Amino acid sequence: MFDNYVLTDNSLKNVKKDGKNTGYEMRTRITYYRGIPLSMVHDIQIEVGGRPVPRESIRFSLDGEQYFTLEEMTTVTSYKWEYGQEAIVYVEQDGGLPEGEHEVKLTQVTRVAYIPVPFSGTQTKTMAVQ
């Protein structure tokens, strides 16, 4: 029901390193009502233009400095994704995304003890690469 928190408007952009696009990123807020340690982020799934992004290419960051793979994140208890905080989801992809609009679907899955199965928030948006 908080699915409209999933994709921040105008947050899709290519990421450049040494003059070359190494990938792209977008921003997301938690669809729960409180902040949680990153280890409780059960999964992040992305589709761009209907095509799923390989899990291994996804990195997650709270501050733009420290990036974790989803595998690493399972043990990250010392960083808390705060409620309302825009986290960065980065996808490693040579060349980044072509300029123009893309249909992006982001799904975040979190674990919460009083809900028996991990619950997810999903949003699909057509976004232009900034």
Place this chain on the structure above:
Amino acid sequence: MSSIKRAVSLYSYQDEYARGKMTLEDCIKELAATGVEGVEIISDQMLWGAPEVSEETLADWHRIITENGVKPVCNDIYINTVLYNNRKLTTKENLELLKKELRLAHKLGITLVRLVSLTPTDIIEAALPLAEELNVVMALEVHGGMAFHNPETKKFTDLMFKLNSPYVGLVVDTGIFCRKHPRVSTQFFLNQGLNPAVAEYIDNEFAKGRDVEAISHQRVLPDELESGIRSWTDREYVLFAGGYENHDFSVLDEYMPFIKHFHGKFFEMTEEGTEYSIPFKEFIDYLKDKGYDGYIASEYEGGRFALPGTEIDAVSQVRRHQEMLRSYI
């Protein structure tokens, strides 16, 4: 006029907070301006780093509270038993987390923690000496969908009766006294494609005075209801409908001595100044009759049913709820 006191849970303003429209300080200022006596917080929502908040955050909290003269009365805490994806935390680990929360409450000047439903019962007794030392009461939330008959809730109340301590009690949510299914939820699901016949079935059950939780949380639904279900939205709606329980106030009788606080859950204030689903007038009359002198904290949950393209206005909803409480108290 009775000695029942009014508070607001900052849960109410979560959308405004998440979108950066209101800071923690703005929320407290709004309460002060509305003449609210107490505030209930969710430390994991608005205090960064909780339960290990920085000295700066603590100092800022005390400054905001003091400047605005609103009393912090409850912290809604939660034990992250599913911290790892490959195992549940052990009892010892859960106990350590609870102790951290008790210490945080103490530092925030709060003498009551609300434990979310399904908080492990087996850590309460071991945490009791610290709760006594810090003067922080541990009270389990009794929430719609998990009221007194729920086995996990009963496990806690059994222990509560056994310990018979002023530091172990309950926070009851008024969502267990729904006389009608919230229509903001119905509209939300209809907008998502809910079969109107399913909504009608649920509304009729309420109209007959039945408790929908007893229907929707069963593995097998009544044929008439099941035959109306055509989509995942229909099924989700029916499952959620069980979160609005329809109990008589007398269900509280035996627990009253242990009730530390109420969540004045509400979904929609109507034009007439009443809550659409919950009979607050009768509820407060019941509490007066029982001599309750604690807080009722407005907890607005209608925001989650905002239709696409509409703005959530928790501020005016909370104001109207407070006005209603004030007039009934």
